[in-house]
Structures are given as C-alpha cells and as structure tokens.
Amino acid sequence: MSDVRRMLVVGGGVGGLTAAACFARRGVEVVLIEKRPTFDIPGVGLGQPANALRVYETLGLLDEILQTGFTYDRMHIFDAGRRLLAEHKFLLGDERIPAFCALSRLELHRILLGAAERAGVQIRLGVTASEISDEKDRVGVKFSTGESDTFDLLAGFDGIRSAIRHHLVGTAFVPRPSGYGAWRVQMPRPDFVRGMEFLQGIGSKTGAMPLNDDTMYVFHIRPEAPDAWFAEKDYASLLKERMSQYGSYVAELCATLDASSDIVYSPMEPLMLPWPWFRGRVVIGGDAAHTFPPHLTQGAAMAAEDGYVLAREVLNADVCMNDRLMRYSQQRYARCAFVYTFSRQWLDDEQSIHTPEQMEAARTEIAMNASTRIGASDRILNSPI
Numbered sequence: 539m540s541d542v543r544r545m546l547v548v549g550g551g552v553g554g555l556t557a558a559a560c561f562a563r564r565g566v567e568v569v570l571i572e573k574r575p576t577f578d579i580p581g582v583g584l585g586q587p588a589n590a591l592r593v594y595e596t597l598g599l600l601d602e603i604l605q606t607g608f609t610y611d612r613m614h615i616f617d618a619g620r621r622l623l624a625e626h627k628f629l630l631g632d633e634r635i636p637a638f639c640a641l642s643r644l645e646l647h648r649i650l651l652g653a654a655e656r657a658g659v660q661i662r663l664g665v666t667a668s669e670i671s672d673e674k675d676r677v678g679v680k681f682s683t684g685e686s687d688t689f690d691l692l693a694g695f696d697g698i699r700s701a702i703r704h705h706l707v708g709t710a711f712v713p714r715p716s717g718y719g720a721w722r723v724q725m726p727r728p729d730f731v732r733g734m735e736f737l738q739g740i741g742s743k744t745g746a747m748p749l750n751d752d753t754m755y756v757f758h759i760r761p762e763a764p765d766a767w768f769a770e771k772d773y774a775s776l777l778k779e780r781m782s783q784y785g786s787y788v789a790e791l792c793a794t795l796d797a798s799s800d801i802v803y804s805p806m807e808p809l810m811l812p813w814p815w816f817r818g819r820v821v822i823g824g825d826a827a828h829t830f831p832p833h834l835t836q837g838a839a840m841a842a843e844d845g846y847v848l849a850r851e852v853l854n855a856d857v858c859m860n861d862r863l864m865r866y867s868q869q870r871y872a873r874c875a876f877v878y879t880f881s882r883q884w885l886d887d888e889q890s891i892h893t894p895e896q897m898e899a900a901r902t903e904i905a906m907n908a909s910t911r912i913g914a915s916d917r918i919l920n921s922p923i
C-alpha cells in the first residue's frame with residue numbers, strides 16, 4: 539500500500555489542479571486549498587503545447603480541450619509592418635496530439651477543475667495554510683480558518699508569490715523584476731491569423747495567439763522600469779503609445795482601445811529555483827519553483843508536467859520518500875532549466891534591437907536561423923518526460 543494516503547495541494551491553478559487530479563485518480567485522498575474565494579482566474583489566454591496536451595490526455599481531457607480551443611501547428615515571425623521574416627512548423631506533437639492548442643485561461647481552468655472534482659478532490663476555496671510544521675513522515679498544517687490537520691505530503695503549487703517556497707527557502711530565492719513587462723488584450727481574430735505570431739519591432743515585440751474561431755489575444759513585450767506601476771485607467775493610452783510603430787491588426791486594435799478595454803499588464807519576474815524543490819514532506823512545483831518569459835508558452839505546460847511527474851514519482855514507492863522527491867526535483871529541474879535559459883535568451887536578444895541597423899541584422903538572422911533554433915527546442919520539449 540502507498541505511504542501517501544492523504545495529501546494537501548496548496549493552490550488551484552493549472553499545476554495544482556493537475557497534480558490533485560493525478561494523485562486522486564491513483565487513489566490518494568486529496569484536499570486542495572485555494573486562497574481565492576472563487577475561481578475567477580485573471581489572465582487572457584494560454585497556448586498549450588503538445589507536451590502539456592499529453593498530460594491532459596492522461597486525465598481524459600484531450601478531446602474537451604481540443605474542442606474548446608484553437609489548434610495550430612506553426613508560428614510566423616514578422617517585422618513591425620507584418621512583413622514575413624520566418625515561418626516555423628513546430629516539431630511538436632504526433633499523429634494523435636497536435637503541436638498546439640490555445641484557449642482562454644478560464645476555459646482551461648474550468649476543464650481541469652472538472653477533472654479534479656470527478657476524481658474526488660476536496661476543494662476548499664478562500665483558505666490558505668498559515669503554519670506548516672515538519673513532522674516525522676508527516677506534515678502538520680494550520681489553516682487560515684483556525685483548523686489544523688496532518689498529511690503524508692504537502693504539494694505547493696501556489697504560484698509566483700509562493701508561501702510554500704518561502705517555507706522551504708525563505709527569501710533566499712524570490713522572483714526579481716527583469717526590467718521587462720507584458721501587456722495583453724483580446725480582440726476579434728482576423729481570418730489570416732491562424733497560429734502564434736511575433737511581430738519584431740525596434741525596442742519591443744508584439745504578437746498574437748488565436749484562442750478560438752472568433753477571438754485572439756494580442757501581447758506586447760517591452761522594457762518597463764523594474765518598479766513600474768500603472769493606473770488601470772491609463773492602460774489604453776499607454777498601450778496605444780507603446781504599439782504605435784506596428785501595422786496590420788495591431789494598428790486597428792490601437793484605434794479601438796479605450797478606458798473600457800480589458801487590458802492586463804504584468805511585469806516579468808523570471809525565477810529558476812535550484813533543486814531540490816522539497817524538504818521532508820513538503821514539495822513545490824509550477825510557478826512556485828520556476829517562472830519563464832512567455833516565449834515558448836511553456837509556463838503552465840511545465841506546471842502541468844510537474845504535477846504529473848510528482849504523482850508518478852511519489853506513488854512509485856520503490857525507494858524512500860526522500861529519494862522519490864529528489865528524483866522528481868532532478869528530472870523537473872533539468873527540463874525547466876532548459877525552458878528558462880532558452881526563453882530568457884530569446885527575450886534578451888529580441889529586446890536588444892534598438893536601431894534600424896540592428897533590425898536589418900536581426901531580419902537576416904531570423905530568416906536564416908529562427909526556424910532551426912525553435913526546432914531544436916521543439917525536439918527537446920517533445921521528448922518523453
């Protein structure tokens with residue numbers, strides 16, 4: 539019989555729900571706490587690559603996700619006027635699994651929540667862990683409600699500001715502002731946008747990702763002061779000004795932006811926590827352990843993979859728990875460190891184009907090498923986990 543009979547998952551995002559469903563489907567009694575009082579997840583859309591879709595397939599969710607989202611198999615890189623620089627056909631997926639399916643974050647969340655509930659996960663909203671105590675082969679938890687309980691394992695998938703990471707490493711490792719920010723807004727999808735695309739500008743990058751037949755989301759990535767804070771009422775005018783060099787649908791979007799536009803802004807704060815990602819019976823995954831620039835669209839995908847691999851390794855009781863959690867940490871660190879390095883370098887390179895001359899050099903380089911470069915990443919990410 540497994541030595542993990544009852545566990546606590548902290549955080550009900552993509553990683554926490556995936557982990558909870560994976561454990562519960564294997565017979566573990568899972569309690570999931572989420573600090574939000576409702577599941578009204580902010581955010582716009584998520585491109586889910588084949589490696590994430592494979593995890594969702596193990597939960598029986600592939601068809602529902604594919605029916606809900608927009609499937610695509612290539613990306614294009616354009617200049618700011620949407621003149622083509624490179625086309626890349628993803629080397630992700632196989633005969634069953636498409637390279638990508640993008641959908642609204644809210645929809646993905648709804649689907650994962652359904653899987654967790656069907657597997658019997660007890661979900662408690664508006665609750666956090668206010669105290670954690672390491673006990674021999676157990677973990678004690680005091681909840682924000684005042685109740686206490688003990689578990690065989692605590693898995694922290696509580697996002698970028700993780701309290702569980704703080705329990706493990708204090709303030710030694712925290713996400714720090716990179717000096718770049720991401721703006722996002724939805725707009726109607728023109729028929730010609732049929733996959734993910736980047737528009738490389740001078741001093742910034744803009745792009746789009748289809749979410750369904752009618753809608754896509756536009757993102758804009760650029761340097762922003764590390765301590766930048768913007769009033770939401772100013773988002774529309776700030777974004778218009780920032781995207782003024784771009785043509786095509788970006789120019790059309792700018793003409794429509796006003797104070798009622800639903801714009802999301804977030805600073806980029808990359809983090810790659812050195813392993814091990816556990817102590818005693820407390821372990822973390824997802825954004826609590828790693829946050830990446832969004833270029834490979836692998837953040838939620840890695841969180842989902844973490845949840846899946848954690849359940850697989852922990853419930854394979856061939857060695858002691860310490861060795862199982864170490865195995866989880868090592869496997870996940872190697873893969874996530876690749877995503878971190880690749881996307882961080884891509885961000886730095888694209889944001890180093892400051893003059894028309896540098897743009898000319900980038901135009902040539904992208905046309906020559908971008909597809910091969912992204913293909914190398916695809917091969918790594920498409921390999922079995």
Ligand SMILES: Cc1cc2nc3c(=O)[nH]c(=O)nc-3n(C[C@H](O)[C@H](O)[C@H](O)COP(=O)(O)OP(=O)(O)OC[C@H]3O[C@@H](n4cnc5c(N)ncnc54)[C@H](O)[C@@H]3O)c2cc1C
Pocket residue numbers: 548549550551552553554571572573574583584585586665666667695696697698699700701720722804823824825826829832835836837838839840841
């Ligand atoms: C601009 C941008 C674009 C992105 N695009 C993509 C993309 O296209 N594809 C992709 O795969 N990824 C993308 N990502 C990354 C992705 O959003 C994250 O990596 C992913 O959401 C991480 O999932 P998670 O479950 O680890 O954390 P989260 O989604 O942050 O979930 C954590 C949950 O824990 C809860 N919580 C926090 N603290 C506590 C606590 N103390 N107690 C209880 N609950 C708590 C939170 O309320 C939240 O619900 C993007 C990110 C950004 C910023």
